Amino acid sequence: MDLNESAVFVKVVQMKSFSAAARQLGLPTSTVSTRVARLERRLGVTLLQRTTRRLSLTELGEIYFHHAAAGLGHMLEAEAAVTASIGEPTGRLRVTAPTDLGDTILVGLLERLRRSYPRIDVDLSLTESYLDLVAEGVDVAIRAGELRDSTLIAKRVGIACWALFSSPDYLDAAPPLASPRGLRRHRCLQFTSFGKSQWTLSNRKDSVTVPMDGNLIVNDLGVIRLLTQRGQGIGILPTYICREDIEAGRLVRVLPNWEARADPVHLVYPRQRFVPPKLRAFMDVAASELSGLLNG
Known part of the structure; x- marks a missing residue:
């Protein structure tokens, strides 16, 4: 029995693709296909229908x-149980974040x-997609917003406001602004995540939707931040990245x-x-770092 064949088969099913499984495993697609075919010949049955x-x-x-899949999961757990109590944390960690x-x-x-764990290698992927952590082989995700998958372990670390x-300089030269509706008289720097046609703002009592003219729409937060710093208008930004800018004026x-x-x-x-x-x-480092920034 060749357990590599079983492991490759499980990964192909999880990824729903020979080529995607090959990328995850670091193998040529032809090797992945050969191992699955060899498994089928050994068992004498067809496991996958291919179109x-x-x-x-x-x-x-x-x-x-x-x-x-259950058997491989138990083997991975067995290895983790053994290595959990020995030596310095090491190995590649796949992380995803918005x-x-x-x-x-x-x-x-x-x-x-x-600084704390130099032997941990990090593979960080930034994406707007809500990845299936198991299928994509991701170890941990930083996620903002309400969680969709109740099967994941989640640790809340703060609120992104x-x-x-x-x-x-922009405010000195712009019309006075006393309420959200007054934004119609201002240059608004629109981050794509908040919509192309309107902004919705709320306080503890009310919610106000302000139509936007779409004069400038950008899908990169860093660009919105720089434009805002340079007096090009009013932007929506997370408060945790603006603290140094506020202190510096x-x-x-x-x-x-x-x-x-x-x-x-959450960390999930x-x-x-x-x-x-x-x-x-x-988890320890991220929880400490994120909670300090988000809740400070």
């Missing part, structure tokens, strides 16, 4: 996948992790009683019996 567009499990394939989390918060987290900011908060959004931020990872040392180390 040009998709893969589907046969009835026997479903049975084999169920048991093989693109709009901000460079400052991620750079600070990575710097602190590398998004509010209105501008430079003092580059930005001021506009309509401080109003905010655009307040998202809970797949449920497992034994948490590997590298994941535990990341």
Whole structure:
């Protein structure tokens, strides 16, 4: 019995693609296909139905996948249980985070992790997609907003508050602004995540939707921040990346009683019996770093 064949088969089913499984495993696609075919010959059954567009499990394939995936999961847990109590945290950790989390918060987290645990290698992927952590082989995710997957282990680390900011120079030359509806008289720097046609702001009592003219729409948070600093208008930014700008006088908060959004931020990872040392180390550092920035 070649357990590599079973492991490759399980990964192909999880990724729903030979080529995607090959990328995850670091193998040529031809090798992945050969190992699955060899497994089928050894068992004397067809496990996967292949077409040009998709893969589907046969009835026997479903049975084999169920048991093989469970068995491989137990083997990984066994290794994690052994390594959890020995040595320094080490190995590659795959992390995903939303693109709009901000460079400052991620750079600070990575710097602190590398200082504390230099033998942990990090593969960080920034994406707007809500990845399936198990299928994509991701160890841990930083997620903002309400969680969708109740099967994941989640640790809440704070609230990401998004509010209105501008430079003092812009406000000195612009019309007075006393309420959200007054934004119609201002240049608004629109971050794509908040919509192309309107902004919705709220305080503890009311919610106001302000139509936008779409004069400038950008899908990169860093660009919005720089434009705001340079007096090009009013932008919606997360408060945690604006603290240094406020202290240095580059930005001021506009309509401080109003905010655009307040998202809970969690660290999430797949449920497992034994948490590997590298994941535990990341969770400790990330929880401390993020809670300090988001709640400070």
